[in-house]
Amino acid sequence: MITAKVNQNQALKTAKSGRKIRAKNTAIGWSFVTIASLMICLFYFYPMVQALILSFQSGTGANLTFTGLDNYARLLKDPTFLTTVKNTVIYLVIQVPIMIILALFLSVLLNNKTLKYKGLFRTAIFLPCVTSLVAYSVIFKYLFGQDGIINIMLMKLSLISEPIQWLTDPFWAKIAIIVAITWRWTGYNMIFYLSALQNVDESIYEAAKIDGASSIQQFFKITIPMLKPIILFTSITSTIGTLQLFDEVMNITKGGPGNATMTISQYIYNLSFKYTPDFGYAATVSYAIVIMIVIFSIIQFKVAGDKNE
Amino acid sequence: MSKRIFSYTVLIIASIVSIFPFLWMIVSSTNKSVDVTKGRLLPGTHFIENLQNLLNTVDLIPALINSTKISIITTVLAMLIASLAGYGFEIFKSRTKDFLFNFLLLSMMIPFAALMVPLFRMFGTISQSVPIIGIDTKTAVILPTVTTAFLIFFFRQSTKMFPKEILEAGRIDGLTELGVFFRIYVPTMKTTYAAAAIITFMASWNSYLWPLVILQSPENQTIPLLISNLGSSYSPDFGMIMTAIVIATLPAALIFFIMQKHFVAGMMGSVK
Structure with a gap:
């Protein structure tokens, strides 16, 4: 007991x-x-x-009063805001796909077992990622200058008869920015694909070869489906990055000519720190980026998810 | 065979395009501004002259010191905070903590442009009572950027592979939980720390928007701000500006080449 x-x-x-x-x-x-x-x-x-x-307040500097949804109404009628959204979306839908396809393509070439100087190529193509965004932007600004080296070379090769106004023409300025961003980030994305490719079982490709699949068929039927998770990851990070684009545009074109290259981030910066500060409206514009990030991420998940089924 | 030639051609072109801006930068830093505008692509002998011009025109050395201080402090603090959290989330796993972890990950979706206005106002308010951590201070540059969900995620992912029996052995030997962390975990995770430190250091060294917003006085300038100012001058001295960019880029490039393996491993670790 x-x-x-x-x-x-x-x-x-x-x-x-x-x-x-x-x-x-x-x-x-x-x-x-x-x-x-x-x-x-x-x-x-x-x-x-x-x-x-x-975002529900308005006024200059610290003198803010509640104005309800006025800022949001102003947003939809603000031509500068609409231009910056248009510019940002143009960068996004042109630059991100080009870069991802280029990076995929290069990584497939580099994944070839019999290729020589693989390390050398890989390092060279990855090299742009070492530069700071500001440093490479300033370099590209001068490369694309009216009497910059790109115009000089294009003219020597007789591809153009007179210099292209890379930075002062609304169309070419956008191209210059897209070229610059693609230069900076393709190698970065390539490294992700390369390491994912190294985990793909070699025998799948051999089986496909025996079945008579061409290189192009192998690329679309094997490589892309196998890399889908990593492509989704890189396209989401690139999308978020592009929607926040600031350093490049600020240092290559300052948003000009006019507002032809200005991005949403730069507009927020200008509204808060360059023009008479209107923090309330700047906050409203910043929510526009948040909403765009959410929408684009959902779209990308949906697109990738559907193919999974 | 033709396929092989095609591969090499594409890769050689891609490599040249990738390297060319670097070569142009280095070559231009050794040439006079006039020669740069003429499209000279051969190395010259004016590097020292450009460097002297640069030192006379801008406060290069103070900017280098500022950037170095900010980057080192950010990196050290970031390693400590993020690895403690990554370790905590993985070793002391619980449902509430997993929920918190996923919630923290949401912060990766927040664009910095949306944060800068409220952060600027927040530091403005702090300035009024504690000026040493307010606007225009290094602390204000460091604080908001030191903790990122990405790094916590990165350390948690790496901790998943960690042999947990070693930790148990440490506990049996009478180490406290902090002792286990610092004496056992930290030394075994050297590679993870190296990769995370490179990523953080480079991000901090190159960061532009937040310093642009929060730093005001010229003596607090960091390297990206200095280069951006040089790049927007109306009558640019190309040789001098390229010298500045070479000096700003080389430390990062050197660190990258020495620790290339860690860097790539770090990038991969974040995805796996």
């Missing part, structure tokens, strides 16, 4: 101390993640809430 009670007590004790240990462990676990979580909340989520509140 007594021993039974002692046993019972002991069991109770261990259960209690077990609970204590578990509680202690939970506390320790949480303490590891606290600083980072608080920092992210403080510097990402809290400002987003602030921006939302700001």
